[in-house]
Amino acid sequence: MPTVTLNPNRNSNRGLNRGRTTPLTKPNPLTAGRLPRGAPTTLLIGSLVTSALLFLLLHFASVVDSGKQASPLEINYFGVVFVGAVLYTASITIFAWLAEGRRRALDRLMTTLIVSAFILALIPLVSLLFTVVAGGIGRFDPEFFSSSMRNVTGEGGGAIHAVVGTLEITGLATLISVPIGLFTAVYLVEYGRGWLARAITFFVDVMTGIPSIVAGLFAFALFAIFFGPGVRMGFGGAVALSVLMIPVVVRSSEEMLKLVPNELREASYALGVPKWLTISKVVIPTSLAGITTGVMISISRVIGETAPLLIIAGFTASMNYNMFSGPVMTLPVYVYNSYANPGTDVSAYLDRAWTGALTLILIVLVLNLGARVIAKIFSPKLPR
Numbered sequence: 001m002p003t004v005t006l007n008p009n010r011n012s013n014r015g016l017n018r019g020r021t022t023p024l025t026k027p028n029p030l031t032a033g034r035l036p037r038g039a040p041t042t043l044l045i046g047s048l049v050t051s052a053l054l055f056l057l058l059h060f061a062s063v064v065d066s067g068k069q070a071s072p073l074e075i076n077y078f079g080v081v082f083v084g085a086v087l088y089t090a091s092i093t094i095f096a097w098l099a100e101g102r103r104r105a106l107d108r109l110m111t112t113l114i115v116s117a118f119i120l121a122l123i124p125l126v127s128l129l130f131t132v133v134a135g136g137i138g139r140f141d142p143e144f145f146s147s148s149m150r151n152v153t154g155e156g157g158g159a160i161h162a163v164v165g166t167l168e169i170t171g172l173a174t175l176i177s178v179p180i181g182l183f184t185a186v187y188l189v190e191y192g193r194g195w196l197a198r199a200i201t202f203f204v205d206v207m208t209g210i211p212s213i214v215a216g217l218f219a220f221a222l223f224a225i226f227f228g229p230g231v232r233m234g235f236g237g238a239v240a241l242s243v244l245m246i247p248v249v250v251r252s253s254e255e256m257l258k259l260v261p262n263e264l265r266e267a268s269y270a271l272g273v274p275k276w277l278t279i280s281k282v283v284i285p286t287s288l289a290g291i292t293t294g295v296m297i298s299i300s301r302v303i304g305e306t307a308p309l310l311i312i313a314g315f316t317a318s319m320n321y322n323m324f325s326g327p328v329m330t331l332p333v334y335v336y337n338s339y340a341n342p343g344t345d346v347s348a349y350l351d352r353a354w355t356g357a358l359t360l361i362l363i364v365l366v367l368n369l370g371a372r373v374i375a376k377i378f379s380p381k382l383p384r
Contacts (some may be wrong), residue, residue: 035099040108043091044084051084085116107378112355127360136358139351145359149317154345159356161319166363167314168323169234169330170303173241178295179250181241184283188250189257190279208247215243215310234328235322237313241302248301250293256287289375296371300364306332329362 314327338353
């Protein structure tokens with residue numbers, strides 16, 4: 001039987017070393033293969049400062065060469081930021097290559113390029129929002145949302161007739177497009193086989209890329225057959241918008257229905273549930289959140305269209321609730337008309353145009369927020 005020998009000094013050594021602490025030295029990040037934590041921020045600030053100094057030196061060099069009196073310094077902020085970004089990209093890549101190696105240097109280079117592309121994509125959006133808010137906040141008052149442009153030639157007036165017309169036409173277009181688009185998507189996913197399904201898919205793809213003015217001409221030609229030339233009505237505008245909405249609804253709903261697991265369908269069939277009931281009670285509720293998002297995307301796609309509504313819906317300065325008789329004003333046409341045909345007081349028309357654009361953006365924002373709430377409510381609750 002093996003014997004175990006205990007070290008008599010083990011416990012004593014532990015007691016002696018209990019009060020001692022071994023000093024830990026912090027490794028140098030450069031020698032440990034990592035850049036210091038604050039190195040990217042320091043390099044970014046240094047690159048921007050170097051870029052600003054470079055532009056300052058160029059300004060004074062141009063003044064010295066021309067021999068003229070020094071002009072007021074005008075800072076080219078875009079040039080400073082662009083040159084600073086280039087300097088930062090080069091410096092962070094070089095320092096990372098020296099300290100961390102080739103792989104980490106390439107990783108930092110690609111990260112910098114991706115973040116730069118993201119910021120460049122945000123600049124037009126932020127600039128657009130800032131410009132619209134700054135231009136439209138001046139007339140964002142109760143009068144703008146309680147009066148129309150009837151008998152108004154200068155200051156004052158509002159766009160209540162355009163807001164109501166936009167909501168009515170867009171809502172009617174949604175009522176037309178959603179059932180047709182959803183049923184078409186259900187057919188393509190659940191029933192579609194052979195040449196008919198391929199033909200429908202082909203025509204949906206073609207309709208996705210048609211210009212909006214073509215949809216307006218189609219609606220105008222269709223209603224001119226029944227009501228004569230020169231027809232203007234809100235229902236025609238809804239039909240034109242539905243032509244643009246249906247392909248988006250079909251495509252988005254089709255992709256959402258394809259994401260529903262086949263196990264759910266098979267489980268329903270195993271219980272003896274017919275196919276139509278499985279689609280209505282299992283497949284569609286499971287994908288309802290994605291379908292709602294697709295519908296909101298299609299509404300956002302068409303709510304700002306001007307050309308088809310200008311052709312078939314027309315424009316008017318008065319309120320018109322009847323979608324089947326007479327022209328109906330919409331916000332895109334209201335904004336276009338205010339810019340294209342200003343009266344004697346041009347600034348008043350421009351202010352109303354900017355406020356109409358701001359109102360249109362807010363309507364789209366509210367619709368998207370509502371879509372998120374609906375998707376959250378009706379999405380399937382999965383166990384944690």
